[in-house]
Each structure stands twice: as structure tokens, then as C-alpha cells.
Amino acid sequence: MWLAILMGLGMVLVIEGLVFALAPSRLEDLLKALTAIPPETRRMIGFGAVVIGAVLTSWAVSLL
DSSP states (O other): OOHHHHHHHHHHHHHHHHHHOOHHHHHHHHHHHHHHHHHHHHHHHHHHHHHHHHHHHHHHHHHH
16 A cells, blocks of 8 residues: 555656656746636646546556
């Protein structure tokens, strides 16, 4: 269980780090675009990402 959590956290950090390292100006454009989306919509997108992430994580752990 802890191994899966550490692996998942590590993968998130790698992906996030790649965005900052390879496309910092695109990240600024993305942040500007996000400010145009209403907060409630951003909240629902975040909630959806959490649900999908939890489902994928539990699916991956069940395969171990």
C-alpha cells in the first residue's frame, strides 16, 4: 500500500517537474486561462480529477 502511494507521488512530482522545466511560459498561459474559468467549475474539475485518480490508484493496487 505505502509503496503504491510513494510511487504515485513520485510520478506526480516527475510530471509536474517536467511541466516547469520544459514549458514554463506555457504554464503561465495555462494559469491565465484558468483564471477565466469560474471557481465552481474549477472545483468540479478538481473533484473529478480526485475521483478519477482514486479509482485508477485503487485499480492499480488491486493488480499488484
